[in-house]
Amino acid sequence: xNPRLALASSVVGAVIVxxxxxVLTIAQPTLQRDLKASFAQVQWTSTGYLIAVAGLxxxxxxxxxxxxxxxxxxxxxxxFGAASAGIGxxxxxxxxxxxxxxxxxxxxxxxxxxxxxxxxxxxxxGLRTPIAVRTAAIGVSAAVGPLVGGxxxxxxxxxxxxxxxxxxxxxxxxxxxxxRDTAPTTRVRLDVPGAVLLAVTLGCLVHAxxxxxxxxxxxxxxAGAAFLRxxxxxxxxxxxxxVAGPALGVLVAASAALSGTLFVSTYTLQYTLGLDPLxxxxxxxxxxxxxxxxxxxxxxxxxRVGARRTAVTAMAVLAAGVLLLDRASGTxxxxxxxxxxxxxxxxxxxxxxHVVVRHSPVESAGVAGGLQQTAMNVGPTLGVAVAxxxxxxxxxxVLAGVAVIGAVASGVLPGRPWxxxxxxxxxAQGGSRLAERR
Numbered sequence: 001x002n003p004r005l006a007l008a009s010s011v012v013g014a015v016i017v018x019x020x021x022x023v024l025t026i027a028q029p030t031l032q033r034d035l036k037a038s039f040a041q042v043q044w045t046s047t048g049y050l051i052a053v054a055g056l057x058x059x060x061x062x063x064x065x066x067x068x069x070x071x072x073x074x075x076x077x078x079x080f081g082a083a084s085a086g087i088g089x090x091x092x093x094x095x096x097x098x099x100x101x102x103x104x105x106x107x108x109x110x111x112x113x114x115x116x117x118x119x120x121x122x123x124x125x126g127l128r129t130p131i132a133v134r135t136a137a138i139g140v141s142a143a144v145g146p147l148v149g150g151x152x153x154x155x156x157x158x159x160x161x162x163x164x165x166x167x168x169x170x171x172x173x174x175x176x177x178x179x180r181d182t183a184p185t186t187r188v189r190l191d192v193p194g195a196v197l198l199a200v201t202l203g204c205l206v207h208a209x210x211x212x213x214x215x216x217x218x219x220x221x222x223a224g225a226a227f228l229r230x231x232x233x234x235x236x237x238x239x240x241x242x243v244a245g246p247a248l249g250v251l252v253a254a255s256a257a258l259s260g261t262l263f264v265s266t267y268t269l270q271y272t273l274g275l276d277p278l279x280x281x282x283x284x285x286x287x288x289x290x291x292x293x294x295x296x297x298x299x300x301x302x303x304r305v306g307a308r309r310t311a312v313t314a315m316a317v318l319a320a321g322v323l324l325l326d327r328a329s330g331t332x333x334x335x336x337x338x339x340x341x342x343x344x345x346x347x348x349x350x351x352x353x354h355v356v357v358r359h360s361p362v363e364s365a366g367v368a369g370g371l372q373q374t375a376m377n378v379g380p381t382l383g384v385a386v387a388x389x390x391x392x393x394x395x396x397x398v399l400a401g402v403a404v405i406g407a408v409a410s411g412v413l414p415g416r417p418w419x420x421x422x423x424x425x426x427x428a429q430g431g432s433r434l435a436e437r438r
Contacts, residue, residue: 005175006121007130009073010114011137012172016080016165017107018138021046022145027158034158037093045093045100047210052104053111054206054377055199061112061370062190062238065363069116072366074176076110079103081169088162108370115357115369124358128299128350131357135350136295139342143288146281189236197227198238202374209378209385239367246412247355248375250311253406254318254348255379258341260387260399261322265338267391273329283334290342298350306415311351315407318344319400326396348406355413 024046032042064072083103090096118130152160201223208216231237262284269280294314301310321340328334353372360368386402387395 003121003130006117007133009172009176010118010130011134012168013073013077013110013114014134015137015141016077016168017111018141019145019148020084020103020107020162020165022142023149023152023161023164026146026149027153027161030153030158031096035093035096041093041097043210044097047207048097048101049104049107050206050210050377050381051203052101053108054374054381055203056105056108057112057202057374057377058198058238058367058370059190059195060108061116061366061368062195063109064113064116064366064369066190069113069120069366070176072109073113073117074173076106076108076113077169077173077176079106080110081166081173082106084162084165084169088159088166111373112366112369115353115372116366119357119360119365119368120362127358128302128354129296131354132295132299132350135298135346135353136292139288139291139295139346142291143285191234191236191238194227194230194234194238197223197230201227202378205378206381209381212385212389239371246409247307247352248371249409250315250348250352250406250413251356251372251375252379252382253402253409254315254345254352255376256383256386257318257322257399257403257406258345258383259380260383260402261325261341261396263384263387264391264395264399265325268325269334283331284338286335286339287342290339291346292342294343294346295350298347301347302351302354307351307355307413308410308415311348311410311413312407314344314347314351315403315410316344318348319403319407320344322396322400322403326394326400344403348410352410352413359414 028042028045031037031045032039060072060076080103083099083106087096087099087103090099114134118127118134122130148164149161152158152164201220204216204220204223208214208220231239265284266280269275269283275283298310298314317340321337321344324333324340325337328337356368356372357365383399383402386398389395390398
């Protein structure tokens, strides 16, 4: 696949998914009033989507490894757009919930492919900049999402929020169908029992974290133990050993700390400090600005000092931002705290994602992308669950501790790479991989 087209497709796919979640949050109160829905029903418009995505991301990535990431991207984009159009025209809350689950299924097909296409199109040492561009685009969508959502809800109404996805999904989905995928290097087998067990594990975990109910957590532990037992015994495991597990843990810790902090800060700004939504948004703006700015800077840091030092420092900055917001009340302190959050999270997201994607074999790039996206879905759910449980009892101190744990985990990431000869766009394995300073 042409590298520029792969990057453009990856960015658009990631931005569509990011915007969808951001603007939905703004639209939910109006949606609830318009459809005369209960709070629990409205909550399921998010929960149903999260469960569908979390449960299917890794298996969807494996489907991309087998049948081609461009093909899965096309199906995911077109299906996501069609489901969005259906939600925009839905006559009742039941339709919205059902179509959000469908949207989650297609989102699961789409998200791993956005990273799998990059892994196949760029050499391992050329992934820093594309991943940084993708992360910066997500940061921009986080910044403009609330504004776009507010304008659409105040003007055409909440349905326009979902129609927003249709045109770009249609254009890039059809564009992806016009090309041809490079044939996979190996004909990977599909571990369907493992995929089912993993889907049950992650689905129960997400539901338990959202609902804060122990039975779901117990079910997740039991299903997870069964999944690990199956993976040890099967000849074609769903999770390749080459995928960088510590980097996934760093992503979970970083996204949990960020999302939990934002959840708590929203209440602090509006209820404790008495700010209106606009004033609160302005104080949060440095987060998005620094996240966008940190992404390209991280590409340079990865090349000069390696993933380990970059991620450890970034997680420390993130933890400092959380602790500052725990004490902040003035505008300058609040803006500084959010700036540290954005700088730390934007940097560690690029660094850890780069490790996950770069160090996965090309034939498992989709699984690596699915695991990265799973971490980015489970982390925020965990962070909000911690914040909800401890609200009023020092949640930000605990979330800063989560960031510190992420900093410790970052200590085992790869160090600075030695120079090496150019590779053939990531397809050569073994000798083409850089030796690294440990």
